[in-house]
Amino acid sequence: LVSLLLSWSLPISAQAAIESVPSNVAEGSNVLLLVHNVPPDLHAYNWYNGGDAKDPSLRILTYSIQNQTTSTGPAYSGRETVYNNGSLMIQNITQNDTGIYTLQIVKQSYEVETVTGQFRIYPFLPKPSITSNNSNPVEDQNSVALTCNPETQSTTYQWLRNGQSLPESGRLELSLDNRTLTIHNVTRNDKGPYECATWNPVSANRSDPFTLNISYGPDTPIILPSAPHYLVGATLSLSCQAASNPPAQYFWSISGRYLQSTQVLSVPNINMSDNGNYTCLAYNNATGRNRTTVKTVTVSESLTKPSIHGNNSTVTENEGPLNLTCLTNDTGISIQWIHNGQSLQLTERMALTQDNSTLTINPVRREDAGAYQCEVSNPVSHNRSDLFRLTVNYDPSAPGSSGLSGGAIAGIVIGVLAGVALIGGLVYFLYVRKTGGAGDQREHTEPKASASKHSQDACTANKINETTYSSLNFNGQQPKISTSASPSPTATETIYTEVKKE
Ligand SMILES: *[C@@H]1O[C@H](CO)[C@@H](O)[C@H](O)[C@H]1NC(C)=O
Ligand SMILES: *[C@@H]1O[C@H](CO)[C@@H](O)[C@H](O)[C@H]1NC(C)=O
Ligand SMILES: *[C@@H]1O[C@H](CO)[C@@H](O)[C@H](O)[C@H]1NC(C)=O
Ligand SMILES: *[C@@H]1O[C@H](CO)[C@@H](O)[C@H](O)[C@H]1NC(C)=O
Ligand SMILES: *[C@@H]1O[C@H](CO)[C@@H](O)[C@H](O)[C@H]1NC(C)=O
Ligand SMILES: *[C@@H]1O[C@H](CO)[C@@H](O)[C@H](O)[C@H]1NC(C)=O
Ligand SMILES: *[C@@H]1O[C@H](CO)[C@@H](O)[C@H](O)[C@H]1NC(C)=O
Ligand SMILES: *[C@@H]1O[C@H](CO)[C@@H](O)[C@H](O)[C@H]1NC(C)=O
Ligand SMILES: *[C@@H]1O[C@H](CO)[C@@H](O)[C@H](O)[C@H]1NC(C)=O
Ligand SMILES: *[C@@H]1O[C@H](CO)[C@@H](O)[C@H](O)[C@H]1NC(C)=O
Ligand SMILES: *[C@@H]1O[C@H](CO)[C@@H](O)[C@H](O)[C@H]1NC(C)=O
Ligand SMILES: *[C@@H]1O[C@H](CO)[C@@H](O)[C@H](O)[C@H]1NC(C)=O
Numbered sequence: 411l412v413s414l415l416l417s418w419s420l421p422i423s424a425q426a427a428i429e430s431v432p433s434n435v436a437e438g439s440n441v442l443l444l445v446h447n448v449p450p451d452l453h454a455y456n457w458y459n460g461g462d463a464k465d466p467s468l469r470i471l472t473y474s475i476q477n478q479t480t481s482t483g484p485a486y487s488g489r490e491t492v493y494n495n496g497s498l499m500i501q502n503i504t505q506n507d508t509g510i511y512t513l514q515i516v517k518q519s520y521e522v523e524t525v526t527g528q529f530r531i532y533p534f535l536p537k538p539s540i541t542s543n544n545s546n547p548v549e550d551q552n553s554v555a556l557t558c559n560p561e562t563q564s565t566t567y568q569w570l571r572n573g574q575s576l577p578e579s580g581r582l583e584l585s586l587d588n589r590t591l592t593i594h595n596v597t598r599n600d601k602g603p604y605e606c607a608t609w610n611p612v613s614a615n616r617s618d619p620f621t622l623n624i625s626y627g628p629d630t631p632i633i634l635p636s637a638p639h640y641l642v643g644a645t646l647s648l649s650c651q652a653a654s655n656p657p658a659q660y661f662w663s664i665s666g667r668y669l670q671s672t673q674v675l676s677v678p679n680i681n682m683s684d685n686g687n688y689t690c691l692a693y694n695n696a697t698g699r700n701r702t703t704v705k706t707v708t709v710s711e712s713l714t715k716p717s718i719h720g721n722n723s724t725v726t727e728n729e730g731p732l733n734l735t736c737l738t739n740d741t742g743i744s745i746q747w748i749h750n751g752q753s754l755q756l757t758e759r760m761a762l763t764q765d766n767s768t769l770t771i772n773p774v775r776r777e778d779a780g781a782y783q784c785e786v787s788n789p790v791s792h793n794r795s796d797l798f799r800l801t802v803n804y805d806p807s808a809p810g811s812s813g814l815s816g817g818a819i820a821g822i823v824i825g826v827l828a829g830v831a832l833i834g835g836l837v838y839f840l841y842v843r844k845t846g847g848a849g850d851q852r853e854h855t856e857p858k859a860s861a862s863k864h865s866q867d868a869c870t871a872n873k874i875n876e877t878t879y880s881s882l883n884f885n886g887q888q889p890k891i892s893t894s895a896s897p898s899p900t901a902t903e904t905i906y907t908e909v910k911k912e
Contacts, residue, residue: 426515428527435503436612437533443511445496449523455496456514459485463512463524470498503531532564532612540606540620548697549626553594558606558617561589570605598626598655627654628692633705639789640684640709646677650690652701658692685709712791713740716784718798727804730759730772734798736784738767748783748794776804 427446435441452475460468469483473492480492489501496515500507508531515523543555558567567588569576576582576591581600583592593600603619631652640646650673652658662669664686669675677684688707693700716738725732736745745766747754754769756762761770771778779802785794 426513426523426525428511428513428525430527430529432529434530434532434611437504437531438502440499440501441503441507441529443498443500443513443527443529445513445525448496449515449517451518453516453518453520455492456516457490457492457498458512458514459509461510461512461526463514468512505531505533507531530611532610533562535562535565535608535610535613535615536560537615538606538608538617540604540617542620542622545623546696547596547622547624549598549624550595551697552596553592554596554600554622556591556593556604556606556620558589558608562608562610564610565608566610568607570607571602573605593622596622596624598624598653600624623655625655625694625696627697628652628658628694628699628701629654630701631658631660631690631692631703633688633690633703637789638705638707640680640707641790642681642709642711643679644790646675646680646684646707646709648675648688648690648705648707649673650675650692650703652692654692654694656694656696658694661691661693663689663691680709682709682711708789710742710788710790711740713743713786713788713793714738715793716740716745716786716795718782718784718795720782720798720800723799724801724803725774727776727802727808728773730770730774732771732774732778732800734769734771734782734784736767736769736786736795738786740786740788743786743788746785746787748785749778750780754782774800774802776802778802 424447426448429444429446431442431444454475455473456463457470457472458465458468459470462468467484470485470487470490471480471482471492473480473494473496475494478494491499491501493499496513498511498513510526510528512524512526515525517523538558538560541557541559543557544552547554556569558569569584569588569591571577576584581594583594584590585592591604601622601624603621605619606617608615629652631650634649634651638646638648648662650660650662652660659671660673661671662675669677669688675688675690684707686707687704689702689704691700691702716736719735719737721733734747736747738745747762747766747769749755754760759771759773759775761772762768769782779800781797781799783794783797785792787793
């Protein structure tokens with residue numbers, strides 16, 4: 411039953427209809443009003459420009475099926491063509507072609523079937539252009555309204571900034587139709603470029619980029635070089651830079667006295683009296699704002715060669731203090747010490763005075779020997795003293811710098827002293843027991859044969875003697891015969907032993 415009903419309903423649904431191809435028609439182009447489901451046994455087609463097929467003044471044309479002829483009506487414009495399937499083509503569409511079109515289908519039975527069709531006409535959009543209500547807005551002061559022209563109906567407007575859609579900002583506001591963009595309190599970053607894009611169903615277009623000329627600044631100027639130091643006789647050259655649109659005008663002054671109105675201040679052959687605070691004022695004649703920066707210029711004389719005075723140039727290792735003083739008559743300088751051509755590495759045995767002028771080494775070690783120089787410098791000049799050669803006499807068999815602290819050295823010395831005292835006591839005790847207390851006994855551990863003299867003066871006079879002596883006196887009670895080294899027997903016997911400082 412259902413399929414029977416469906417088969418019955420089919421012919422009923424096959425009604426004539428008009429399709430507009432395309433449905434959105436661009437001005438100047440063609441449109442085809444295509445007729446679907448044309449019934450058989452036709453006599454003629456009548457096309458009307460309007461919704462009323464009874465008004466003869468609206469008739470465009472009539473097409474006779476039998477004669478295959480077209481007769482035009484009052485509404486014929488010369489741009490219409492009908493085909494034998496009933497379809498109507500209209501060329502070179504204008505805005506005046508807008509409206510409803512009616513087709514009257516006349517059958518051979520003179521029955522009449524009427525269908526209507528419609529299409530929308532859109533203009534081809536011209537290239538839009540952007541206008542601004544303020545050609546020279548001032549930063550943080552003005553708002554600017556940009557408008558996309560011309561205004562056309564059924565057109566969508568969109569704004570682009572720097573090639574991208576507008577950022578979220580409370581300072582940006584669009585009109586209801588999006589045709590006008592208002593930028594509140596412009597900043598220098600709002601300059602764009604801006605573009606306006608337009609489109610409708612048949613076309614799209616985009617404006618040329620539009621850049622805002624926003625006046626801003628000047629910002630606080632920067633003076634270069636940042637630390638201006640000059641040698642007497644040089645040419646002072648200071649450059650002032652301030653972000654500003656239009657470019658700032660610059661004015662230089664020193665202590666309120668006008669100098670130049672150039673971006674770069676140039677003063678040749680300066681001397682000490684040109685020391686001072688230089689002011690750069692940057693002025694923007696569009697914003698009416700100005701800003702200043704002050705820079706202190708230091709003019710220095712070239713430095714004379716310093717000299718080193720030392721309280722001693724030949725010292726014995728472990729003695730001190732050795733004082734080296736850098737002598738100079740220049741002021742406003744810093745002093746550095748150089749040892750064997752390299753910057754002096756301070757150790758805990760060394761001390762510098764506050765101004766680095768005096769170097770104290772205490773005690774002196776063998777590695778301190780060598781050539782010393784002091785260098786005086788100011789920001790524009792430096793000079794080095796002649797070499798001061800320090801000779802350190804030491805015992806080459808004695809260990810060099812152990813790197814131990816004074817406390818550790820003291821501990822070791824005390825420990826060795828105690829150990830030697832113990833051994834010495836033991837040896838003496840055994841010896842006395844064995845020999846029945848022989849006479850004067852000496853023990854030398856000095857490594858150098860030439861150092862075997864026991865005279866303290868002789869030892870210190872020797873260049874390579876670096877040992878120090880500690881003597882332990884043991885007073886024996888036995889009145890024994892002394893050795894040949896001892897000219898006369900004495901009640902007191904002395905044993906010498908040597909302690910090396912490490
Ligand atoms: C067709 O042509 C005949 C004679 O040529 C004419 O009488 C008749 O009116 C025409 N029909 C139409 C619909 O124009
Ligand atoms: C279309 O119409 C315009 C004016 O309405 C005319 O200037 C133009 O020549 C026409 N184009 C064609 C192809 O007919
Ligand atoms: C469109 O219609 C108006 C009035 O109806 C007429 O003045 C104008 O000339 C027409 N334009 C064209 C291109 O036909
Ligand atoms: C205006 O633009 C916004 C996005 O920028 C869009 O959401 C809105 O629909 C547009 N309005 C009109 C009228 O085009
Ligand atoms: C613009 O700046 C003024 C003062 O600087 C301020 O009162 C105002 O709220 C600002 N407007 C916007 C939209 O930010
Ligand atoms: C320069 O300015 C500094 C700091 O403002 C001030 O201490 C100094 O006295 C000034 N020098 C001159 C020569 O005015
Ligand atoms: C403002 O300054 C600019 C750049 O320094 C200059 O070109 C312009 O002539 C000045 N305008 C006026 C009115 O002084
Ligand atoms: C700089 O601006 C201040 C106010 O901001 C004004 O008093 C002064 O006269 C201006 N100076 C110059 C040289 O324009
Ligand atoms: C220099 O040092 C040596 C050994 O350290 C010492 O004998 C001499 O007296 C010192 N000379 C001066 C001038 O200090
Ligand atoms: C060496 O310098 C120290 C400290 O700087 C000082 O106390 C000492 O008197 C100076 N000795 C000599 C001999 O100049
Ligand atoms: C410092 O000046 C005095 C006297 O003017 C001079 O004798 C001495 O050599 C100068 N010293 C140096 C290091 O230039
Ligand atoms: C002292 O010398 C050290 C490097 O040895 C240097 O860093 C410092 O600036 C100098 N101080 C003075 C006042 O010259």
